[in-house]
Amino acid sequence: MPNLNIVICPGCGSEISVVNHGCPKCGYENNEDGRLLTLAEMLERPSYPDPGAMRLNDVCPAFIKAVVAATQAD
Numbered sequence: 001m002p003n004l005n006i007v008i009c010p011g012c013g014s015e016i017s018v019v020n021h022g023c024p025k026c027g028y029e030n031n032e033d034g035r036l037l038t039l040a041e042m043l044e045r046p047s048y049p050d051p052g053a054m055r056l057n058d059v060c061p062a063f064i065k066a067v068v069a070a071t072q073a074d
């Protein structure tokens, strides 16, 4: 089963602690929640233009690669 209860930084693609105050490697922050969310939490969030949409600024290809890898992990 894929483990989506991990935090991948959208800014640099690094896996970081679930308990975080932003990415310690590149400084990426989520000012609305105060921490970077797990992949599972992100998937629950609405997208623009829905109300309460989560915004992800400057998402890098490494993040997308890491997400795909996470979904394919056993």
Ligand SMILES: [Zn+2]
Binding pocket: 009, 010, 011, 012, 013, 014, 023, 024, 025, 026, 027, 028
């Ligand atoms: Zn980062």
